[in-house]
Amino acid sequence: GNIVHEICKDKYGNLWVGTEDAGLNQINLKTGHITHFLPSKNPGSLAYHNIHGLVADDDKLWIGTYEHGLDLMDLKTHKVIRHYSANTGKGSLSSDFIVTLYKSNKGDILVGTWTGLFKYNRANNNFDALPFTNIPIQSIKEDSNGTLWISSYGGGVYHYNEATGHKEHFTYEPGKTNGLINNYVNSVFTDSRKNWWFCTEGGISNYNPSTGKFTNYTTANGLPDNQAFRILEDKVGLLWISTAKGLARFNPTSQQFEVYHTVNGLPTDQFNYNSSYLDTDGTMYFGTVKGMVSFNPAAFIKNSFVPPVYITGLQVNNRDIPVGKGSTLAQSIIYTKNITLPHDSANLSLDVAALSYIIPEMNGYRYKMEGIDKNWIQLKNNRKIYYT
Numbered sequence: 001g002n003i004v005h006e007i008c009k010d011k012y013g014n015l016w017v018g019t020e021d022a023g024l025n026q027i028n029l030k031t032g033h034i035t036h037f038l039p040s041k042n043p044g045s046l047a048y049h050n051i052h053g054l055v056a057d058d059d060k061l062w063i064g065t066y067e068h069g070l071d072l073m074d075l076k077t078h079k080v081i082r083h084y085s086a087n088t089g090k091g092s093l094s095s096d097f098i099v100t101l102y103k104s105n106k107g108d109i110l111v112g113t114w115t116g117l118f119k120y121n122r123a124n125n126n127f128d129a130l131p132f133t134n135i136p137i138q139s140i141k142e143d144s145n146g147t148l149w150i151s152s153y154g155g156g157v158y159h160y161n162e163a164t165g166h167k168e169h170f171t172y173e174p175g176k177t178n179g180l181i182n183n184y185v186n187s188v189f190t191d192s193r194k195n196w197w198f199c200t201e202g203g204i205s206n207y208n209p210s211t212g213k214f215t216n217y218t219t220a221n222g223l224p225d226n227q228a229f230r231i232l233e234d235k236v237g238l239l240w241i242s243t244a245k246g247l248a249r250f251n252p253t254s255q256q257f258e259v260y261h262t263v264n265g266l267p268t269d270q271f272n273y274n275s276s277y278l279d280t281d282g283t284m285y286f287g288t289v290k291g292m293v294s295f296n297p298a299a300f301i302k303n304s305f306v307p308p309v310y311i312t313g314l315q316v317n318n319r320d321i322p323v324g325k326g327s328t329l330a331q332s333i334i335y336t337k338n339i340t341l342p343h344d345s346a347n348l349s350l351d352v353a354a355l356s357y358i359i360p361e362m363n364g365y366r367y368k369m370e371g372i373d374k375n376w377i378q379l380k381n382n383r384k385i386y387y388t
Contacts (some may be wrong), residue, residue, distance in 0.1 A: 001025070004287030006054040006064075007277035010075055015277070015285070016061060017292060018051025024063065026078075037078070044079030047071050052274070053101035055109065062109060064098025070111065084127070086113075091126030093118055094134075100274055102140035104148075112137030117150060132167065133158065139187040139274060149196065151185035157198055170198075170207070181205045181216040186273055189231040191239065193252070199228035204241065217250075222257030224248055224269075230276035232284050234297040242271035242286050249297075267291050307363070310334050313351030316341060350385040 001022025008016050015027040023046055024037040039046040046063065053064025056075075063071040063080075070093065072082040086093040097114035104110060109120040110130075117133035117140070120126075136153040143149065147161040156171035157180060172183045182202030189197040196207040203218035203226045218226050225245035232240045241248040246269045247260045261269055268290040275287025283296045314321045314333045323329045328339055341348070354363045365379040369387065379385070 002291055003272060003289050004275050004292045005272055006051055007275060007285050007287060007292070008054040008056055008061075009277065009279065010056040010061065011058065012075065016054055016056070017287070018054050018063070020050045020052075020066070020272075023049045024051055024054075035078075044077075044081070046080060047083055053098045053112070055101040055103050057103060057107075057109060062101050062111075064101050064111070065096075066098075067096050069093070069096045070098050091121070091124065091128070093127055094129070099137055100139050102142075104142050105146065110140050110148075112140055112150075130160075132160070138185060141188045141190060143190060143194075149188045149190075151188045151198060153184050153186075156180055156183045157185055157188065172202075178212075178214050180214065181218070186228065187230050189233075191231075191233050191252070192237060195252075197231050197239070199231060199241070200226075202226050204228050204231075221255075222248075222259070224257075224259045224261075229271050229273055230286065232276055232278045232286075234284070235282050236297075238297065240284060240286075240297070242276060244271065245269045247271065247286065247293075266293060307354040309352055309354045309365070311350050312353045314339075315347075315349045315351075316345045317347050318349075346388065348387045352379075352383050352385065 001019030003020040004017055005020050006018035010016060013029060015029055017025040017027060019025065023039065026035040037046055039049055048065040048068035050066035051063060052066045053062070055062045059075045061073040061075055063073060065071065069083060069085040071080045073079065074081050084093060086096045093111065093113060095113040095115040098111060099114060100112040102110040102112070111118045111120065111127065114136045115134060117130045117137050118127040119130060121128050133150060135155040138151045138153050141149045145161065146163055147159050150158045150160070152158070156169060158167065158169050160167040170180045172180045180198065181204070182200035184201035185198050186201065187199045191197065194209065196209065198205040198207065203216055203223065206215040217223050223243065225243040227244040229242045234240065237252065239250040239252065241250060247266060249258045249260070260266060268288050270289045272287045272289055277285040281296065282298050283294055285292055285294045311333050314329065321328050323332055328341060329336060352365060354365070365383060366376040367379065367385050368376045
């Protein structure tokens, strides 16, 4: 499948990847072998091909689907041994649309659905609805104090501590500067500094619990797109953010974004909801609408080579200047040190090129003509300099 929606790892070291278009996949990370699982009429098969939630639980795998309930797979036999569907009875799920799954610090299995949040009751083999969460649940995260942070699609962010009973609700309010940037919150994430990050349909919000301060980021700050999906943190504290228009790396210290696109090797700029995983060795996995990408930021090598830049073409009054006897150019413009133009040369344009073939699309150019330009000028979408 291409549309990767969920990624998790089991205790045997296998990576499980759920897709929206082609079921479930098991990847043996040692051999690279992939095993596919699709729904069928055979006993023990998946309920549906559109996977919207995965969480490993010892030798079991919980599998959420789009509008087809919840499966429980035995990882030893790779067979589905139980299936849970929604109904109106007590102890049941209220929706067959499973959006996300999460395993708490105490080992509880939490099921986020389109109509609320549920906790699996192992003793009774049923589900208990959690209070005040009868909304579309998008993601779940638990902090070290046992507080659940829950993002919703349209209702902002909730956090709730079952032991103390303390709860709080963050919502977007028009005109409020210190608050959530958007109520459609795709994921919650906590970094190594214990700050909370909320990816939304309208940008990213950072919340500092010790000060109560929100800091918001959008395309105006360098984010490639305001529709943000997931955040992972690497071993040096940089944040990697998947969006609808590329992958961003954010440095919380310098407050600078660096953006990666298809020219950097991504299969597409369009990432997907609830689709990321950080492995123990630092390898990151992100799901896109054209497959899954994986990389380890620690293995990245910065290209510090500054390629030589040449002027490769000259046009005067919108005409190319030929090389030869009697022309302004006695030899190629590449080897010409200076030129003298007649007074009626009203329009001048220069073609430039950098001699580097490592992702040439990423080469950037700046220019300044002494005596005319006060500052350096950035070339954006072409390699031609114009003067009139």
